[in-house]
Amino acid sequence: MTTLPSIAIIGAGAMGGAILSGLLAPDVVVEGGIRVTNRTEAKAALVRGPLVESFALEHTPDGNERAVRGARIVLIGVKPAMVPETLASIAGALEPDALVISVAAGVTTQTMESLVANPVLRAMPNTPAIVGRAVTGLAAGARATEADVALGRALFETVGTVLEVPESQIDALSTVSGSGPAYVFYFVEEFTAAATGLGFSPEDAGMLVRETFLGAMQLLASSGADPAELRRQVTSPKGTTERAVAVLQDADLEGLFARATAAALERAKELAAGA
Ligand SMILES: NC(=O)C1=CN([C@@H]2O[C@H](COP(=O)(O)OP(=O)(O)OC[C@H]3O[C@@H](n4cnc5c(N)ncnc54)[C@H](O)[C@@H]3O)[C@@H](O)[C@H]2O)C=CC1
Numbered sequence: 001m002t003t004l005p006s007i008a009i010i011g012a013g014a015m016g017g018a019i020l021s022g023l024l025a026p027d028v029v030v031e032g033g034i035r036v037t038n039r040t041e042a043k044a045a046l047v048r049g050p051l052v053e054s055f056a057l058e059h060t061p062d063g064n065e066r067a068v069r070g071a072r073i074v075l076i077g078v079k080p081a082m083v084p085e086t087l088a089s090i091a092g093a094l095e096p097d098a099l100v101i102s103v104a105a106g107v108t109t110q111t112m113e114s115l116v117a118n119p120v121l122r123a124m125p126n127t128p129a130i131v132g133r134a135v136t137g138l139a140a141g142a143r144a145t146e147a148d149v150a151l152g153r154a155l156f157e158t159v160g161t162v163l164e165v166p167e168s169q170i171d172a173l174s175t176v177s178g179s180g181p182a183y184v185f186y187f188v189e190e191f192t193a194a195a196t197g198l199g200f201s202p203e204d205a206g207m208l209v210r211e212t213f214l215g216a217m218q219l220l221a222s223s224g225a226d227p228a229e230l231r232r233q234v235t236s237p238k239g240t241t242e243r244a245v246a247v248l249q250d251a252d253l254e255g256l257f258a259r260a261t262a263a264a265l266e267r268a269k270e271l272a273a274g275a
């Protein structure tokens, strides 16, 4: 059982909503309640429930201020470009002991600390939070105490695993685990298209690829073996896999991932600069 103090989520979209789903798990108690905000009523209605007071700014323009009053944790889930003006607008309504946590890509704790007087953390979760399998990177701002970091860790452990990192590493972590689910889904899309090209129906191709990914990942996780060793076990000498893997190696997958993560890192720097 995890017990957390009152929480406000400012911007409960894809990521804020995924964290919210962890807070609603049966083994989590949020003392003092959960308040969330969105811009539109359509979005607010999606996350409203018996345990969730949900404000739409289009109907309740002071919804963000109302949500953060009395909240001990304030999670900022708006787009990076919106973070500065959102923090500035709630700064006067924050409780003095509120811990402010942003999940926004690129936005630094220094920027956050220039806008609110409170301790701040930066977090980088990922969408498998929805199924309790997030990986969240967590970095402390200059004012955050060990107790603040422990509180942030407890929050994100409701949706998966937490890795504390110095802030200098959080953008790099974002290019791996924050964006990573998108790489995996893209891989699945393209692999499925190749399977369809071999004559399987879209349903059968989807099942073959999905189950292959799930089965391989479960084998990797439960065996504790090195992925290269597990790959060798599939790759019979002079067999079929050997030919396919040679084609993938010729395409320099490692270089491709290095270029993709470098591009994400570059974008994080642009976001930090407000672009
Ligand atoms: N989607 C992902 O996989 C991840 C996203 N993030 C970060 O999460 C943040 C949000 O991204 P998404 O959830 O993907 O976007 P999203 O567009 O799904 O969610 C943003 C939400 O903010 C709300 N919003 C906009 N202006 C607002 C305001 N002034 N006050 C209150 N709510 C407001 C919108 O109603 C919307 O639901 C971004 O900063 C992103 O960098 C971090 C890790 C992973």
Ligand SMILES: O=C(O)[C@@H]1CCC=N1
Residues within 6 Å of the ligand: 105, 174, 178, 179
């Ligand atoms: O694409 C983005 O900017 C966010 C951060 C990591 C995942 N989604």
